[in-house]
Amino acid sequence: DEKTHARPPRSGNGSDQENTKKTLKDENEALKKNFTGEFETVQRFIIYKQLQWSLYSNLLKVHTCPKCEEGWELHGGKCYYFSTSKSTWDQSRDDCRRGGGDLVKIDSREEQLRLRQKMDYDEDKFWIGLTDSKEEDKWLWVDDSPLNTSLTFWSGKDPDNWTGTNPEGEDCARMGERGGADDLKCWFDRSCKDPQKSICEKSAETGRVTRV
Structure with missing residues (x-):
């Protein structure tokens, strides 16, 4: 099967x-x-x-909104104080330092022009932060930087270190005196012991947040 x-x-x-x-x-x-x-x-x-x-x-x-304390004027990011009282150059510098600044250092023609425009009267004569007290004819700013000879505003034959009223001569710079200076050339050397008004300078305060 x-x-x-x-x-x-x-x-x-x-x-x-x-x-x-x-x-x-x-x-x-x-x-x-x-x-x-x-x-x-x-x-x-x-x-x-x-x-x-x-x-x-x-x-x-x-x-960055620059601002200055009361009594100081804001110009170009700097604060300036124009004193109304008169002091020697050294005393004026001490006053500026107590306010947080120093005697003004002029860095440009524009700055010279701004300061010059503040001087409306013959008595507007101010110490600036320029001196040759350390070495005759070697002009230094208060930060010890040398004067730029291509950026000076001496009037006439100044600086002449005149000894007529002070045998030590004239070792500090003052600006002003509209009646005896033309244009921007209004710097004069004067005895540092003469009482003058002064211009203090310091950086403006910054750092404010603003909504727009």
Whole structure:
């Protein structure tokens, strides 16, 4: 008799593997989509914050607003004090230092012009921070910097170190005297012991936040 052999059952391993691969592929695609979406969200958030900060920066600006104490005048980022009392050059310098500054150092033609415009009367004569008391004819500012010979405003034949009233001569600089000086050339050497008004100078205070 012919023996009947039972056909072995078909294995399902192949289809299971295909299903698993498909599932993994679908999950991978879903993860990629989620990641891409989250990345784009982060990018949009960063751009939004950058725009927000840019707008805020335009609304809030920090300005350096120079200001001076009461009695001092603001010009070009510096504070000036024009004394009304008269003192020797050394005493005037001490007074300026007590106020946080020093006798004025003139650094430009524009500064000379600003100061000159404050002198309306013949009695407006002021000590400035220039002297050759350490060495004759070697003029130094109060910060010990030498006078720039291309930026001087001596009047006429000054400095002449005249000894007519003081045998020690004239070793300190004064500006003013409209009646005897033309244009901006209004510096004169005078005896440091003569009582004169004075001009003090110091840096303006800064650092105020202003909304615009």
